[in-house]
Amino acid sequence: MNSPEINHTVEVLKDDIQRHVALTLGSDPFPPRQMHYYLGLCYSVRDRLVSKWLETQRSYYDSIAKRVYYMSLEFLPGRFLMNYIQALGIEDECREAVRDFGLDLDELLEEEWNPGLGNGGLGRLASCYMDSMATCRIPAYGYGILYDYGIFYQTIVNGYQHECADNWLRQDSPWVLRRVNFMYRIHFYGRSEVYQDSAGLERFRWVDTDSVMAMACDIMVPGYLNGNVTNMRLWKAISTRDFELEVFNRGDYIGAVQAKAESENISKVLYPNDQSARGKELRLRQQYFFVAATFQDILRRFRKNNYSSFDCFPDQVAVQLNDTHPAISIAELMRLLVDDEALDWERAWGICQRTFSYTNHTVLPEALETWSVDLVGNVLPRHMQIIFEINRRFLDEVDRRHPGRTDLLRALSLIAEGDRKQVRMAHLAIVGSHKVNGVAQLHSNILKNRLFRDFDEFYPGRFINVTNGITPRRWILQANPALSELITSVIGDEWIMDLDRLDALAPHAEDPDFRQRWQEVRRRNKKLLARYVLRKLGVGLNPATLFDMHVKRIHEYKRQLLNVLHVITLYNRIRTEAGGHHTPRTVFFGGKAAPGYFQAKLIIKLINSVAAVVNADPAVGSDLRVVFLPNYCVSQAEKLIPAADLSEQISTAGMEASGTGNMKFSLNGALTIGTLDGANIEIREAVGEENFFLFGLTEEEVVGMRVDGYDPRQYFERSLELKKALDMIATGAFSPEAPDLFRPIVDSLLNQGDYYMVLADYESYVHAQEEVSRAYEDQERWTRMSILNTAHMGRFSSDRAIMEYARNIWQVTPLA
Ligand SMILES: *Cc1c(COP(=O)(O)O)cnc(C)c1O
Numbered sequence: 001m002n003s004p005e006i007n008h009t010v011e012v013l014k015d016d017i018q019r020h021v022a023l024t025l026g027s028d029p030f031p032p033r034q035m036h037y038y039l040g041l042c043y044s045v046r047d048r049l050v051s052k053w054l055e056t057q058r059s060y061y062d063s064i065a066k067r068v069y070y071m072s073l074e075f076l077p078g079r080f081l082m083n084y085i086q087a088l089g090i091e092d093e094c095r096e097a098v099r100d101f102g103l104d105l106d107e108l109l110e111e112e113w114n115p116g117l118g119n120g121g122l123g124r125l126a127s128c129y130m131d132s133m134a135t136c137r138i139p140a141y142g143y144g145i146l147y148d149y150g151i152f153y154q155t156i157v158n159g160y161q162h163e164c165a166d167n168w169l170r171q172d173s174p175w176v177l178r179r180v181n182f183m184y185r186i187h188f189y190g191r192s193e194v195y196q197d198s199a200g201l202e203r204f205r206w207v208d209t210d211s212v213m214a215m216a217c218d219i220m221v222p223g224y225l226n227g228n229v230t231n232m233r234l235w236k237a238i239s240t241r242d243f244e245l246e247v248f249n250r251g252d253y254i255g256a257v258q259a260k261a262e263s264e265n266i267s268k269v270l271y272p273n274d275q276s277a278r279g280k281e282l283r284l285r286q287q288y289f290f291v292a293a294t295f296q297d298i299l300r301r302f303r304k305n306n307y308s309s310f311d312c313f314p315d316q317v318a319v320q321l322n323d324t325h326p327a328i329s330i331a332e333l334m335r336l337l338v339d340d341e342a343l344d345w346e347r348a349w350g351i352c353q354r355t356f357s358y359t360n361h362t363v364l365p366e367a368l369e370t371w372s373v374d375l376v377g378n379v380l381p382r383h384m385q386i387i388f389e390i391n392r393r394f395l396d397e398v399d400r401r402h403p404g405r406t407d408l409l410r411a412l413s414l415i416a417e418g419d420r421k422q423v424r425m426a427h428l429a430i431v432g433s434h435k436v437n438g439v440a441q442l443h444s445n446i447l448k449n450r451l452f453r454d455f456d457e458f459y460p461g462r463f464i465n466v467t468n469g470i471t472p473r474r475w476i477l478q479a480n481p482a483l484s485e486l487i488t489s490v491i492g493d494e495w496i497m498d499l500d501r502l503d504a505l506a507p508h509a510e511d512p513d514f515r516q517r518w519q520e521v522r523r524r525n526k527k528l529l530a531r532y533v534l535r536k537l538g539v540g541l542n543p544a545t546l547f548d549m550h551v552k553r554i555h556e557y558k559r560q561l562l563n564v565l566h567v568i569t570l571y572n573r574i575r576t577e578a579g580g581h582h583t584p585r586t587v588f589f590g591g592k593a594a595p596g597y598f599q600a601k602l603i604i605k606l607i608n609s610v611a612a613v614v615n616a617d618p619a620v621g622s623d624l625r626v627v628f629l630p631n632y633c634v635s636q637a638e639k640l641i642p643a644a645d646l647s648e649q650i651s652t653a654g655m656e657a658s659g660t661g662n663m664k665f666s667l668n669g670a671l672t673i674g675t676l677d678g679a680n681i682e683i684r685e686a687v688g689e690e691n692f693f694l695f696g697l698t699e700e701e702v703v704g705m706r707v708d709g710y711d712p713r714q715y716f717e718r719s720l721e722l723k724k725a726l727d728m729i730a731t732g733a734f735s736p737e738a739p740d741l742f743r744p745i746v747d748s749l750l751n752q753g754d755y756y757m758v759l760a761d762y763e764s765y766v767h768a769q770e771e772v773s774r775a776y777e778d779q780e781r782w783t784r785m786s787i788l789n790t791a792h793m794g795r796f797s798s799d800r801a802i803m804e805y806a807r808n809i810w811q812v813t814p815l816a
Pocket residue numbers: 076119120121122124551552553632633634637658659660661662664
């Protein structure tokens with residue numbers, strides 16, 4: 001497996017590390033300093049991947065294989081160093097090499113900053129898919145933006161979220177290779193001009209534009225032990241030179257420098273909004289910047305192979321749109337084919353549809369992207385014209401097939417009429433693609449039967465499902481080495497590449513000896529986490545308690561509030577039944593709120609306020625602890641998830657498209673308490689309903705209750721415990737210094753309709769939690785359930801998901 005040209009022995013590795021410390025970093029190797037040796041190790045590992053990377057890229061050309069372009073405005077890769085070490089199979093050697101210098105590999109790994117180039121699930125999915133494409137040898141490229149500032153770094157000050165700038169490139173990253181020779185010019189603004197070509201045909205061109213350059217910055221993505229290294233190409237905005245000169249010549253030096261700096265703002269910062277789309281001009285410019293650079297790169301590669309015509313473009317190129325963020329691609333490819341390549345419209349449109357496919361990630365109305373026609377017309381005038389033309393032809397076809405249906409025309413139009421006309425990006429993505437997929441079975445059904453029902457009837461077969469997956473390499477092999485080793489010791493290690501093989505664990509659930517080893521590993525993980533929390537937060541936790549975890553973005557639909565109401569209920573029970581038995585719990589929360597999302601930020605404050613009261617109450621003892629872990633990110637998830645007993649997946653049914661956090665927990669042997677939402681449904685089917693704590697309304701019931709008129713007060717009046725919990729929040733029991741502080745939360749539940757149906761699900765949730773506590777009291781039973789969860793998670797490997805994309809959407813096969 002290891003490349004022959006570089007020797008991986010410990011001695012060679014040590015020499016390499018010291019050589020890099022001295023020659024690359026220019027620092028004295030003695031005495032060994034942790035940060036320098038961390039970087040020395042990074043460069044030594046990088047050297048071992050680069051030649052494989054070049055080989056892999058060459059093999060794509062040699063095989064003239066169809067390539068997949070995974071376009072995503074977000075990636076959340078997590079730390080790279082261990083991922084690279086494991087992909088090369090040199091962990092033992094690296095451990096020994098740094099140990100010989102008196103250093104500890106696990107401590108060195110902590111030196112790496114998390115690249116937070118994504119908000120949450122969507123970005124993490126893109127990174128899991130990159131890992132699987134590299135491991136499954138799908139000829140693929142990831143494309144995105146190299147933001148200078150990723151998702152903000154979250155701290156908690158006096159219980160409130162504070163956002164700090166995440167300047168992750170401050171110390172330069174050894175993983176980002178800048179390609180100063182790959183620069184493309186990207187245009188904005190200007191106008192669309194009509195002219196007559198040499199054949200006398202009316203054509204359009206985009207003129208009088210401003211421009212900025214896009215520079216390619218590459219990050220390697222290795223497959224697991226297969227020598228395959230794919231590329232993630234992220235674009236960075238660089239000001240154009242002539243733009244500078246022009247202003248310089250006018251003598252305005254400071255103005256010129258300022259303008260240069262401003263033009264580079266395009267790739268400056270990731271928008272920190274998860275599940276919300278706000279029509280900000282800079283965001284539109286980011287999207288187009290990314291799309292235009294990527295398509296110049298795709299076309300350059302396509303032309304290199306000297307194809308006779310663009311008709312074979314879709315046989316060479318599959319483009320996956322990760323949500324609508326890159327959907328302007330459809331107008332851009334039309335512009336390139338029609339304006340630059342002089343193809344006629346129908347031909348170009350056929351090429352487009354065969355090239356693109358679109359993954360929908362949400363049905364929440366506030367997250368469906370729209371752009372005002374005025375804004376698009378200003379920033380991208382030619383694209384606006386093209387979108388109108390796509391729409392005109394599309395609506396003509398609708399009218400031909402369904403004459404007189406103006407309601408249908410209005411519903412399907414790419415343009416939403418109103419005082420301010422808006423472009424509906426999802427509609428553009430649907431008409432411009434040959435396949436549209438949802439990310440879990442329930443979500444795909446909602447797309448087909450409700451949100452995009454008319455489109456599904458118009459384009460039969462276009463809508464399909466590909467349930468999300470997670471990569472087992474990061475989410476168990478790397479995150480949970482002890483459990484991985486235990487699994488391998490009984491079923492061998494093929495599960496790492498073929499997760500369905502975990503099935504072979506199931507019979508071992510009946511083996512008391514194996515159960516004990518399983519329990520020991522899980523206890524050790526909990527101890528490790530308790531030590532981490534003590535170090536980071538100064539809070540002592542008891543690893544013997546039930547570790548109950550709710551970590552994900554803070555959003556009303558994810559219902560952290562429902563969990564808080566349960567915590568308060570437990571608290572009240574412990575206080576009123578002093579001396580009674582309560583299954584001791586530690587409840588973990590973690591997650592970022594969008595900086596402009598008032599209600600979500602108030603929920604963070606509420607969690608911390610409840611934690612302060614509960615943790616300080618001597619009557620509670622160790623029966624209940626609540627912790628909010630600041631700055632939830634991939635590295636923190638890797639520490640938390642292996643130590644979880646219970647995974648909270650409690651979104652309002654129909655609102656979580658899939659979830660992937662749910663998969664990570666279950667794979668690591670946590671049991672789930674969850675609603676019938678997203679992939680929870682499929683997880684429950686896979687692990688068995690007896691190994692899953694179900695509660696709550698179904699999606700159909702949620703829809704039905706909205707239609708019939710939902711009255712949250714009725715639930716409030718009916719449950720004394722619920723009433724008491726809400727009264728405590730409302731009257732300042734957790735905020736004595738400001739009794740009205742949480743009024744907006746109580747109002748949203750009682751007086752503003754409780755849109756997320758927290759109160760409707762409260763009672764059923766509390767019952768399910770009682771089931772959880774009972775099950776936990778029987779550790780043998782719990783351990784059996786835990787083993788069966790892991791054993792039946794094979795289907796949720798991102799390898800399975802990627803092979804479905806390859807077969808059903810991209811029509812690509814793995815390279816030999
Ligand atoms: C997996 C993951 C998510 C997505 O979690 P959900 O529970 O599916 O919302 C978000 N953030 C990080 C850092 C993750 O690793």
